[in-house]
Amino acid sequence: MDKGSGLGLFRKSIVRRLKRHGIVRAPRHLREFEAEAARINGRHRRQTLADVEALRARYAAPILGDVLVWDLIRALTDVHDATDPQLGSTSQLTHTINVAAAMERDGVTDEDLLVAALVHDTGKLLLTVGEAPENVLCMNEPIGEYAPGVGLDTCVFQWNHDEFAWSRYREHVPAHLAWLLRYHSIYPDRCAPLMDDRDRAWTARYLKPFSHYDQDFKSPFRPADRPLEHWRELIFDRFPRPIPF
Numbered sequence: 001m002d003k004g005s006g007l008g009l010f011r012k013s014i015v016r017r018l019k020r021h022g023i024v025r026a027p028r029h030l031r032e033f034e035a036e037a038a039r040i041n042g043r044h045r046r047q048t049l050a051d052v053e054a055l056r057a058r059y060a061a062p063i064l065g066d067v068l069v070w071d072l073i074r075a076l077t078d079v080h081d082a083t084d085p086q087l088g089s090t091s092q093l094t095h096t097i098n099v100a101a102a103m104e105r106d107g108v109t110d111e112d113l114l115v116a117a118l119v120h121d122t123g124k125l126l127l128t129v130g131e132a133p134e135n136v137l138c139m140n141e142p143i144g145e146y147a148p149g150v151g152l153d154t155c156v157f158q159w160n161h162d163e164f165a166w167s168r169y170r171e172h173v174p175a176h177l178a179w180l181l182r183y184h185s186i187y188p189d190r191c192a193p194l195m196d197d198r199d200r201a202w203t204a205r206y207l208k209p210f211s212h213y214d215q216d217f218k219s220p221f222r223p224a225d226r227p228l229e230h231w232r233e234l235i236f237d238r239f240p241r242p243i244p245f
C-alpha cells in the first residue's frame with residue numbers, strides 16, 4: 001500500500017473513530033500491524049530480477065495438485081493479508097465475498113468481473129504453504145527501466161499472488177481476465193507510460209472498475225455480506241473441473 005497518502009488518511013480517520021467508540025487498545029495494535037506491513041513492503045520492494053526468476057522456477061509445477069476453484073476460494077478463510085490494515089485480521093474469504101457483493105449491489109453484470117472478484121486473491125494461498133509474505137502480498141512495480149509503450153507483458157514486475165494466479169488460471173479463462181489477474185496489484189497510473197493499446201483498453205474496461213471494488217469496500221469490522229454459496233453456480237459453471245494449482 002502507498003505509505004504517504006491513502007494509508008495516512010485512513011489511519012487518522014480510523015484512530016478518530018476508534019477513540020470516539022472508546023476502543024482504546026486498537027491504535028497500538030494498528031501501529032504494530034503497520035510496522036510489520038512496512039517491513040514486508042520493504043522486502044517486497046527489494047525483490048530483484050533474480051528473485052523473480054527463482055520464484056517462477058519454484059512455482060512452475062503445481063503446489064497443491066489438482067484442486068476445484070471452489071475449494072481454493074473456500075480455503076481463503078485461513079488467509080489474512082498482513083500488509084493490509086484496512087482489512088486487519090479479516091480473512092481473505094470475507095474480502096473476496098465483499099468485493100463480489102459490492103459489484104452486485106452496483107448492478108455490475110459483466111460475469112468476468114465477478115469471476116475476477118472471486119478468484120483474484122486465491123494466489124495468497126501461497127502463505128499456507130510457507131511462502132514469505134513479501135513474495136505473496138503487496139503492490140507490484142516494474143523492476144528496471146523499459147521503453148515507453150512496450151506493453152506490460154514485456155516488463156518484469158515484482159512477484160506476488162498476481163503472477164502466481166495468472167500462471168494457474170491463464171489456461172482456464174479468457175485472455176482479458178488472465179491479464180486482469182496478473183496486473184490487479186499494479187498502480188495503473190504509474191504504469192501508464194509502459195502500456196500498449198491492449199493494456200490501455202483493458203485498464204479502462206477491467207482494471208479500473210475492478211480496483212474500485214477491490215480497494216474501496218474493505219473494513220476490519222465488516223463481516224461477509226453473504227455466504228459464498230451465493231456464487232456456487234457461477235464458479236462451477238466457469239471452473240467445473242479441478243485445475244492444477
Ligand SMILES: [Fe+2]
Nearest residue numbers: 120121184185
Ligand atoms: Fe490481490
Ligand SMILES: [Fe+2]
Nearest residue numbers: 095120121214
Ligand atoms: Fe483483493
